[in-house]
Amino acid sequence: MEIATKKPLTWHLKQAMSLAGQLPDNQDDARIILEQMGVLLETYLSKSEPSEPLRASNVLPFTG
Secondary structure, eight states, rough: OOOOOOOHHHHHHHHHHHHHSSOSHHHHHHHHHHHHHHHHHHTTTTTTTSSSSSTTTTTTOOOO
C-alpha cells in the first residue's frame, strides 16, 4: 500500500502526531485502527470498491 507520493512536510508530521495521540494505548487496537484507516483511504476516499467485502466476523451471508 503506497500512500505518500512526496516527501512529508512539517505540517504533515504535526498532523500525524496529533492523530497518533488519539490512538488507544493497546498496541494491537492501535494497529487495527490504523489498518482500517488504510481501508478507508483505499476505498471510500478513492471512490473505489474494496477487493473483498468487509463483513463483521459474527455475521454470515444469507444464501436462502
